[in-house]
Amino acid sequence: MKGFSVLRYLNAKDVLPPELLAEIQEYAAGTTLYIPRREEKRIHWGQLTGVREQIHKRNRVIADHYKNGVTVNQLMDEFCLSEASIKKIIYAK
Secondary structure, three states, rough: OOOOOOOOOOOOOHOOEEEHHHHHHHHHOOOOOOOOOOOOOOOOOOOOOOOHHHHHHHHHHHHHHHOOOOOHHHHHHHHHHHHHHHHHHOOOO
């Protein structure tokens, strides 16, 4: 069937050292186990390139300008952002 993947199981005796297999058999012999991957540090959008930090800095500047009396329309013109974007930035908690 298109769109479905077939699960392929591995025999634990082909993957695990005998000592570990014996230990697992004490707890779960004959059952099917899912062994999740270790949690890896997730890299969020823009972390590797520095874009994420640049946007945070820009947003702080926008919020500071607004606190110092710059209007939403002036911020829209200066930063080439929509009114909705400026408002999200200045009203963010």
